[in-house]
Amino acid sequence: MIKGRVKGKVWSSRHVGTLPPGALLEVETEAGGRIIAFDPLGCDDEEAVMVTQGSVAAAYFNGKNAPVDALIIGSIDENTKQKS
Amino acid sequence: MIKGRVKGKVWSSRHVGTLPPGALLEVETEAGGRIIAFDPLGCDDEEAVMVTQGSVAAAYFNGKNAPVDALIIGSIDENTKQKS
Amino acid sequence: MIKGRVKGKVWSSRHVGTLPPGALLEVETEAGGRIIAFDPLGCDDEEAVMVTQGSVAAAYFNGKNAPVDALIIGSIDENTKQKS
Amino acid sequence: MIKGRVKGKVWSSRHVGTLPPGALLEVETEAGGRIIAFDPLGCDDEEAVMVTQGSVAAAYFNGKNAPVDALIIGSIDENTKQKS
């Protein structure tokens, strides 16, 4: 997975029918790039998130052939780094 | 997914038989690279699009073993960014 | 696979329900990037590890659709390089 | 898919038994890197080609577990760009 930070929503009125309903967030990765990830958690802008990529992301939608190759799988606890 | 912008069509008269009929568009990614993506939506030149990659793109063609590793899944609404 | 070095844990109180219970470690790759990998081995901080990526990592969880795209599969023996 | 240009053949007398018989071509990608792709089309040296990657490439060989992660799926028509 990679770490990233939410940078707003992406809106797509015209899309393929197999795209699951839900939020698509723009995420800035640690390396400085940007990806669009599906968000099943309701994350906020600037929230630190963990993103999984590839067919693993699509598998979250249980055999529905969702064309999703990036999925937010968790919000990262930012004030607890000292626990590690 | 990644964001990109359509930069013309790619024509391939000689191709493998399993390539689905339809448009292949050249897409410039946000990072500045170029990929060729299958377009099921009829996107225009310079349109902002969202591209999914890998086996997730091929799965769109329902078990037909389509050799497609990049698929345009949506057109990005460009004048609505303030909604986020 | 790629080589990396463990750089602490990642905590995520709010995550998708299909994330398997277990440690998520931040790993610095040889190339200098950072990824988050699931650790089934109980690795220590600064330990040298071998990470597998993509759907191969998820397959470790036997058909449970685990949204894990990076898995530590071994600890690298660091004082035995002369064996090669 | 990515665009590339054929830069000669690769010969491998000693290889795994599951490698399908056929040509392996060295392809220079648009980004300047080099990959080795399986060529089912009989492409010539310096020909412009379209390459698909990952498990999508292996799926071309219909369940034979071919260890092929890059496949030339088409020759690009170079004198027809004005059609787009």
Add this chain to the structure above:
Amino acid sequence: MIKGRVKGKVWSSRHVGTLPPGALLEVETEAGGRIIAFDPLGCDDEEAVMVTQGSVAAAYFNGKNAPVDALIIGSIDENTKQKS
């Protein structure tokens, strides 16, 4: 596939149980990076090899869920480049 050159073995006494027995080699890729690949061919140090990556590499182990995302599939004939 990518070209690479063998740069020694990697030893991992403590690893997941599903890692198939066999040699893990460090391979320097043409682009200058390093990956660890499973070697079913018994390659020598400094040998030029062809590596396949991703789930295609794991499929070589026939449904055993091997956590291997890089596999040496052939040794490259180095003195025969003029054949191309």
